[in-house]
Amino acid sequence: MSLHTSLRRSAASATSRLPTTPSSTTFICTQCRHATLLRRPKRPYTFTQLITLSDGSAYMQRTTSPAPVYRSTRDTRNTLLWNPSSSKLMSVEDDEAGRLAAFRAKYGRIWDANTPAAAAEEGAEKKSGDEAAAAAAAKAQAEAEAQEEEDNLLDLISSFGQEETQAGDKKKKN
Amino acid sequence: MAASESSRYLARSLPRALAQNSRSLGFCWRRNASNQAADLSELESDGSLSTAPVSEEMVKSYDPIANSKGRKKQLPRSRYQFRSPKYDRGPLHPHQPPPESDPSSRLYVPGPFMLPRTEQTWQSTVASDILTLCYVHNPPGFKPPPKAPRLRSWDDSSPYHKNRQLRGPRGGDVLRLLRKPITFNNIPKLDRITIHSYVKGAAQEHSGWIHVAGMAVQAISNARVTTFKSRTSVATWGIAPGRDTVAVKAELRGEDMHHFFGKLVDVVLPKVKDWEGVKGTSGDSSGNITLGLEPAHIALFPEIEVNYDMYPPRMIPGAHITIHTTANTDKDARLLLSAMGIPFHGKLVD
Numbered sequence: 001m002s003l004h005t006s007l008r009r010s011a012a013s014a015t016s017r018l019p020t021t022p023s024s025t026t027f028i029c030t031q032c033r034h035a036t037l038l039r040r041p042k043r044p045y046t047f048t049q050l051i052t053l054s055d056g057s058a059y060m061q062r063t064t065s066p067a068p069v070y071r072s073t074r075d076t077r078n079t080l081l082w083n084p085s086s087s088k089l090m091s092v093e094d095d096e097a098g099r100l101a102a103f104r105a106k107y108g109r110i111w112d113a114n115t116p117a118a119a120a121e122e123g124a125e126k127k128s129g130d131e132a133a134a135a136a137a138a139k140a141q142a143e144a145e146a147q148e149e150e151d152n153l154l155d156l157i158s159s160f161g162q163e164e165t166q167a168g169d170k171k172k173k174n
Numbered sequence: 175m176a177a178s179e180s181s182r183y184l185a186r187s188l189p190r191a192l193a194q195n196s197r198s199l200g201f202c203w204r205r206n207a208s209n210q211a212a213d214l215s216e217l218e219s220d221g222s223l224s225t226a227p228v229s230e231e232m233v234k235s236y237d238p239i240a241n242s243k244g245r246k247k248q249l250p251r252s253r254y255q256f257r258s259p260k261y262d263r264g265p266l267h268p269h270q271p272p273p274e275s276d277p278s279s280r281l282y283v284p285g286p287f288m289l290p291r292t293e294q295t296w297q298s299t300v301a302s303d304i305l306t307l308c309y310v311h312n313p314p315g316f317k318p319p320p321k322a323p324r325l326r327s328w329d330d331s332s333p334y335h336k337n338r339q340l341r342g343p344r345g346g347d348v349l350r351l352l353r354k355p356i357t358f359n360n361i362p363k364l365d366r367i368t369i370h371s372y373v374k375g376a377a378q379e380h381s382g383w384i385h386v387a388g389m390a391v392q393a394i395s396n397a398r399v400t401t402f403k404s405r406t407s408v409a410t411w412g413i414a415p416g417r418d419t420v421a422v423k424a425e426l427r428g429e430d431m432h433h434f435f436g437k438l439v440d441v442v443l444p445k446v447k448d449w450e451g452v453k454g455t456s457g458d459s460s461g462n463i464t465l466g467l468e469p470a471h472i473a474l475f476p477e478i479e480v481n482y483d484m485y486p487p488r489m490i491p492g493a494h495i496t497i498h499t500t501a502n503t504d505k506d507a508r509l510l511l512s513a514m515g516i517p518f519h520g521k522l523v524d
Contacts, residue, residue: 033263033264033266035261035262035263036261036262036263037260037261038258038259038260038261038262038271038279038281039280039281040280040281041281041398042398043397043398044392044393044396044397044398046287046396048288049476051437051440051441051476059291060288060291061288061291061433061437062287062288062396062429062430062433063396063433063437063476064392064393064396064477065393065477065480067476067480070441070476070480072440072441072476074444074445075445076439076440076444076515078444079444081444081449081450081451081517082444082515082517
């Protein structure tokens with residue numbers, strides 16, 4: 001900008017001083033069109049992959065991963081954030097080692113009598129993901145059917161010291 | 175007579191070998207003209223119309239489909255093959271490159287290869303749901319109240335207001351996008367997805383960071399990345415304008431975009447520990463929503479999981495993922511994205 005103004009000023013002064021020789025500017029303005037290289041677009045190699053979600057639904061997608069099948073263990077079908085009303089995912093009973101299941105197999109389900117029945121049922125169902133826990137739960141059910149009389153007796157006892165059993169149960173859970 | 179005599183003498187005088195070769199040399203002085211006195215004995219007496227009919231066996235044996243099926247190898251290709259010019263020399267040049275959609279073009283990109291699941295979902299359920307949710311019933315004879323003009327005119331209190339440009343809206347110069355009522359032909363949908371990753375180590379340590387980031391982003395996105403140099407100078411980050419290549423970006427459209435979106439929503443985001451959803455305040459108030467992924471979350475993508483050892487674990491980049499929608503407001507964009515499976519949390523700012 002400053003260069004421009006100075007040029008103008010000098011031109012003006014020149015004209016004022018020498019009016020007989022006008023300063024002329026020659027613009028060389030030829031059209032030029034250079035060749036443009038047409039670059040081949042580069043794109044990574046893609047494979048077709050079958051994605052299997054945790055509930056068994058599957059769909060195909062194009063991906064750079066060469067694995068033909070992708071089995072997901074954790075996806076929208078078994079995550080609480082996407083299934084806020086699912087009580088199965090709500091119950092957060094950590095029983096990865098199957099200790100609670102083993103306990104229930106041995107002593108029955110009467111110890112969590114204070115928890116609501118539905119939650120307990122679902123807790124048992126959730127455990128069934130673990131194989132050992134599943135076996136234990138099956139055994140527990142079989143034994144529970146066999147030992148109904150004992151359970152009834154235990155029912156009577158459990159009503160006696162409910163607070164203590166509650167505390168014990170919480171300890172077990174934590 | 176004299177001419178024939180001379181020719182006879184000529185023939186005699188010619189050497190023997192040359193005279194024998196006269197037939198092979200004939201092409202030199204043969205006249206291929208119609209008035210040439212050709213011997214008609216070489217021509218067939220019958221025309222092609224009076225040819226005897228083809229025998230039955232030949233007709234039976236002629237089966238081009240069976241021939242082509244029985245062929246083990248492919249036929250050799252035609253000798254002429256079009257090669258697109260390497261350079262575009264302008265519209266006035268006689269040698270024009272074919273259009274991009276032509277498979278022989280150098281710019282041709284094949285595809286789409288399939289109809290992605292997210293696109294199918296949008297077509298089958300999301301579009302009609304959004305159309306229903308955004309329906310506003312106006313009783314017959316309803317006229318919307320007149321709105322004030324978006325750009326204010328100047329009151330003519332001063333003679334200098336003549337021909338002055340209109341003023342911007344009150345309370346700020348930002349002229350927001352107009353929200354048109356959503357009808358069947360402007361239902362919001364995904365427009366493009368931008369994956370952007372600023373790589374801090376590229377400026378501070380070495381360029382290996384940017385290479386790893388580029389490979390990781392390419393792997394998760396099915397698209398080539400472009401790199402960017404810094405434009406600003408931040409002393410604490412050690413960047414100077416134009417010196418350091420600090421960022422990679424991949425821009426996805428069409429099929430790639432839908433595959434990436436499906437992968438992100440169905441597989442990756444559920445694996446993120448303690449993720450509450452996209453912040454409700456995210457968005458640029460014109461229908462584009464951004465979420466950030468940390469390096470540990472990028473490592474959850476199946477493409478990176480399957481080949482995790484390829485990437486130096488320290489150098490896997492984080493990324494900002496901007497989902498551009500055709501919606502004009504963040505509210506519509508959020509409606510679309512939550513219908514497509516992205517949860518939002520916190521206070522929703524529209």
